[in-house]
Amino acid sequence: DIQMTQSPSSVSASVGDRVTITCQASQGISSWLAWYQQKPGKAPKLLIYAASSLQSGVPSRFSGSGSGTDFTLTISSLQPEDFATYFCQQGDSFPLTFGGGTKVEIK
Amino acid sequence: QLQLQESGPGLVKPSETLSLTCTVSNGSISSAYWSWIRQPPGKGLEWIGFIYYSGSTNYNPSLKSRATISVDTSKNQFSLNLSSVTAADSATYYCARALRYTDSDSWGQGILVTVSS
Numbered sequence: 091d092i093q094m095t096q097s098p099s100s101v102s103a104s105v106g107d108r109v110t111i112t113c114q115a116s117q118g119i120s121s122w123l124a125w126y127q128q129k130p131g132k133a134p135k136l137l138i139y140a141a142s143s144l145q146s147g148v149p150s151r152f153s154g155s156g157s158g159t160d161f162t163l164t165i166s167s168l169q170p171e172d173f174a175t176y177f178c179q180q181g182d183s184f185p186l187t188f189g190g191g192t193k194v195e196i197k
Numbered sequence: 198q199l200q201l202q203e204s205g206p207g208l209v210k211p212s213e214t215l216s217l218t219c220t221v222s223n224g225s226i227s228s229a230y231w232s233w234i235r236q237p238p239g240k241g242l243e244w245i246g247f248i249y250y251s252g253s254t255n256y257n258p259s260l261k262s263r264a265t266i267s268v269d270t271s272k273n274q275f276s277l278n279l280s281s282v283t284a285a286d287s288a289t290y291y292c293a294r295a296l297r298y299t300d301s302d303s304w305g306q307g308i309l310v311t312v313s314s
Contacts, residue, residue, distance in 0.1 A: 124299065124300035124301075132306075133291055133293075133307050134291075134301075135304070136300060136302045139299070139300045139302075145302065177241065177242055179244075181298065182299075184257075185244055185257040185258060185259065188242040
């Protein structure tokens with residue numbers, strides 16, 4: 091199985107901050123990487139697919155980059171509604187696997 | 198807007214079979230991939246498997262062949278059966294659609310299933 095390692099596991103930030111979350115795959119996955127946002131008690135929401143494609147309806151402050159084994163999710167200016175947990179997921183090979191999550195908390 | 202809704206028992210006894218159904222509304226199940234994903238309380242996400250609308254399936258080997266996903270296009274539903282459950286199978290179970298099997302763009306609200314006698 092491909093292991094997905096996210097860092098940091100949590101980050102404290104203020105409204106307006108730029109936040110960067112990284113995800114590393116244990117082997118190359120081309121650009122088959124998705125990012126999700128999950129709020130407490132809610133289902134995950136797709137933000138980014140194919141490493142850098144913004145899902146319809148997602149604010150442009152979210153962006154993704156990377157290919158191969160190293161990927162980044164960036165929130166350019168953190169908003170109050172962005173405090174949540176973020177997961178990466180690889181879609182290159184089965185079984186599909188997720189990172190452990192990064193919790194974005196209020197500083 | 199596409200909607201997915203999980204249904205099934207919230208409590209299952211050890212060694213029994215967990216059975217869940219996902220009803221798809223405001224859209225047709227006769228396209229795309231239809232997935233089950235679970236999340237133990239306070240933990241991360243685990244992909245269980247998916248079924249293509251035509252009936253082909255793919256499962257996570259970690260479940261050791263205990264999972265079966267089926268589709269009923271006449272009812273716009275797909276289902277998950279997970280046999281021989283243990284406490285380790287206690288989790289919130291989500292159904293989801295994947296237009297590309299690589300990621301899931303629409304999710305149900307989730308259903309908490311507890312395995313306990």
